[in-house]
Amino acid sequence: NAGVTQTPKFRILKIGQSMTLQCAQDMNHNYMYWYRQDPGMGLKLIYYSVGAGITDKGEVPNGYNVSRSTTEDFPLRLELAAPSQTSVYFCASSPGDRGPYEQYFGPGTRLTVT
Amino acid sequence: GENVEQHPSTLSVQEGDSAVIKCTYSDSASNYFPWYKQELGKRPQLIIDIRSNVGEKKDQRIAVTLNKTAKHFSLHITETQPEDSAVYFCAAGTYKYIFGTGTRLKVLA
Numbered sequence: 001n002a003g004v005t006q007t008p009k010f011r012i013l014k015i016g017q018s019m020t021l022q023c024a025q026d027m028n029h030n031y032m033y034w035y036r037q038d039p040g041m042g043l044k045l046i047y048y049s050v051g052a053g054i055t056d057k058g059e060v061p062n063g064y065n066v067s068r069s070t071t072e073d074f075p076l077r078l079e080l081a082a083p084s085q086t087s088v089y090f091c092a093s094s095p096g097d098r099g100p101y102e103q104y105f106g107p108g109t110r111l112t113v114t
Numbered sequence: 115g116e117n118v119e120q121h122p123s124t125l126s127v128q129e130g131d132s133a134v135i136k137c138t139y140s141d142s143a144s145n146y147f148p149w150y151k152q153e154l155g156k157r158p159q160l161i162i163d164i165r166s167n168v169g170e171k172k173d174q175r176i177a178v179t180l181n182k183t184a185k186h187f188s189l190h191i192t193e194t195q196p197e198d199s200a201v202y203f204c205a206a207g208t209y210k211y212i213f214g215t216g217t218r219l220k221v222l223a
Contacts, residue, residue: 033210041216042120044213090157101146101148101207101208
């Protein structure tokens with residue numbers, strides 16, 4: 001199993017550009033999450049999904065959109081990138097609401113907006 | 115909103131000594147309390163977790179205690195080694211967590 005994979009690893013965007021961060025998992029997990037981690041800080045939940053076709057906002061959803069058309073994929077869309085979105089983005093997955101609740105993280109995408 | 119506070123933000127210990135990191139949470143519905151270790155430039159990785167029906171859990175040199183009444187939980191690392199140096203995050207929730215702000219642990223050889 002590859003686990004949770006993310007692409008790209010690094011990206012530099014100009015202010016106002018848009019991009020999609022890709023996330024995929026091959027563990028047949030129902031639940032998937034997007035976090036951002038600013039330098040020296042903890043992880044903040046952006047969006048999460050409890051299954052295909054179902055998404056919900058986390059702590060910091062503004063400026064982002066998500067979709068979940070399949071169990072495996074959970075892309076994060078940034079529209080009109082701003083310097084405040086410079087961060088490391090982690091995708092994670094977990095088996096579901098019956099537990100275990102352990103979240104498995106992808107390797108991250110380092111995004112810089114200039 | 116819901117919150118998880120973590121202390122201290124940095125911790126330096128001599129190799130072989132113990133390290134303790136403490137967290138408090140606000141959401142009474144939380145029933146799952148994981149601890150993640152993150153090395154520089156890497157992804158967070160689960161090192162131990164505890165559920166609300168258990169007061170203490172131990173795995174070799176690592177232990178976690180939970181006081182649900184006081185909404186406190188703690189990570190204890192004994193016989194620290196240089197490879198324990200990393201940032202440690204607590205979290206509280208259910209299938210969805212709130213993370214603490216992290217503790218940078220330095221183990222001095």
